[in-house]
Amino acid sequence: MIMSEPTQFGQPQSTPALRGELRLDEPMSRHTSWHAGGVAQRLYQPADLADLCDFLRALPIDEPLLAVGLGSNLLVRDGGLRGTVLLMHGALRELSLQAEGSLYAQAGVPGAKLARFAALHGCLGAAFFAGIPGTVGGMLAMNAGCYGSETWRHVVKVQVVTRGGQLLERTPAEYEIGYRSVALRSKWSVESCLCPEEFFVGACFSFEAGDGDIARQEIKDLLAKRISSQPLNLPNAGSVFRNPPNDYAARLIEQCGLKGVRSGGAQVSEKHANFIVNTHGATAADIENLIMEVRATVAAQTGVDLHPEVKIIGEAREV
Numbered sequence: 001m002i003m004s005e006p007t008q009f010g011q012p013q014s015t016p017a018l019r020g021e022l023r024l025d026e027p028m029s030r031h032t033s034w035h036a037g038g039v040a041q042r043l044y045q046p047a048d049l050a051d052l053c054d055f056l057r058a059l060p061i062d063e064p065l066l067a068v069g070l071g072s073n074l075l076v077r078d079g080g081l082r083g084t085v086l087l088m089h090g091a092l093r094e095l096s097l098q099a100e101g102s103l104y105a106q107a108g109v110p111g112a113k114l115a116r117f118a119a120l121h122g123c124l125g126a127a128f129f130a131g132i133p134g135t136v137g138g139m140l141a142m143n144a145g146c147y148g149s150e151t152w153r154h155v156v157k158v159q160v161v162t163r164g165g166q167l168l169e170r171t172p173a174e175y176e177i178g179y180r181s182v183a184l185r186s187k188w189s190v191e192s193c194l195c196p197e198e199f200f201v202g203a204c205f206s207f208e209a210g211d212g213d214i215a216r217q218e219i220k221d222l223l224a225k226r227i228s229s230q231p232l233n234l235p236n237a238g239s240v241f242r243n244p245p246n247d248y249a250a251r252l253i254e255q256c257g258l259k260g261v262r263s264g265g266a267q268v269s270e271k272h273a274n275f276i277v278n279t280h281g282a283t284a285a286d287i288e289n290l291i292m293e294v295r296a297t298v299a300a301q302t303g304v305d306l307h308p309e310v311k312i313i314g315e316a317r318e319v
């Protein structure tokens with residue numbers, strides 16, 4: 001289905017025809033790794049970057065917007081999302097070598113693809129992206145990382161689009177970058193998830209130039225490590241809670257005897273205590289209730305207040 005909705009979005013006559021795909025009442029369970037949650041009022045998957053800019057220019061300025069990559073860090077409540085989801089995955093797919101050790105990737109490129117492309121072009125230090133099942137946009141928004149590496153350590157500059165459809169370039173110095181958090185110093189916080197003013201559409205990354213075979217071996221080793229330690233056979237969203245200072249959320253959750261605890265179709269993984277898996281037909285409410293139960297139990301038994309790393313958004317279903 002390819003369509004544009006001139007009246008709904010107030011598209012002026014002079015706006016170029018939109019080439020992307022607009023879906024109404026789209027189940028977000030199709031776009032989140034938990035495979036749970038309500039519908040998005042509208043979801044737009046642009047044809048490319050120019051089309052995304054055209055789409056944004058045609059939108060009313062108060063339309064609620066949310067960028068989504070692979071939904072691997074998202075819990076959308078069962079009552080769904082008002083406004084429009086901008087689906088970057090499968091849309092902004094450009095990936096290119098700029099110079100030795102330097103890559104450009106658009107926001108919809110998956111981490112695994114970035115890691116393999118980097119290895120192919122002799123870039124060292126990008127293997128960790130292979131273990132993160134998100135897109136470049138999501139990894140920039142979350143400052144995703146693992147095994148001592150983080151996305152923003154390799155960022156030279158980012159390309160963003162404003163909600164008015166204007167493209168801008170920004171440098172890392174313009175952002176407050178922390179553990180799984182990124183916020184533009186001057187304007188908005190990715191943390192808020194509420195009608196942000198800008199979205200990541202691409203980034204230039206820099207890596208150490210070296211032997212591609214070493215990089216490929218690093219990817220293999222990392223994936224083997226992940227398979228042995230994470231419940232990848234069931235839908236999940238990776239680590240649910242951030243690690244508290246000088247400790248591990250998984251250790252605390254396990255210590256509290258919470259492995260295997262269930263809420264409806266959601267369960268604290270037996271394999272990795274900081275993962276919640278969807279064993280069968282879990283609702284977003286099942287998952288959120290379990291998150292709250294784990295948080296309350298850990299706080300009561302250890303005094304540590306765990307903070308969710310996953311973004312919980314949308315409306316609760318009315319009962």
Ligand SMILES: Cc1cc2nc3c(=O)[nH]c(=O)nc-3n(C[C@H](O)[C@H](O)[C@H](O)COP(=O)(O)OP(=O)(O)OC[C@H]3O[C@@H](n4cnc5c(N)ncnc54)[C@H](O)[C@@H]3O)c2cc1C
Pocket residue numbers: 033066067068069070071072073074088107131132133134135136137138139140141142143144145146190193198199200201230232236237238239311
């Ligand atoms: C099995 C598994 C293992 C994982 N392991 C790790 C790990 O080791 N380390 C780690 O850090 N994370 C890990 N994660 C979590 C997740 O993969 C990362 O947070 C990833 O960066 C999310 O990317 P995404 O494209 O799926 O983002 P989404 O889940 O789609 O979105 C996450 C947030 O980013 C925002 N966002 C997405 N795209 C954009 C954009 N273009 N511009 C602005 N904001 C945007 C969204 O609005 C949302 O707030 C894991 C998840 C799974 C399922």
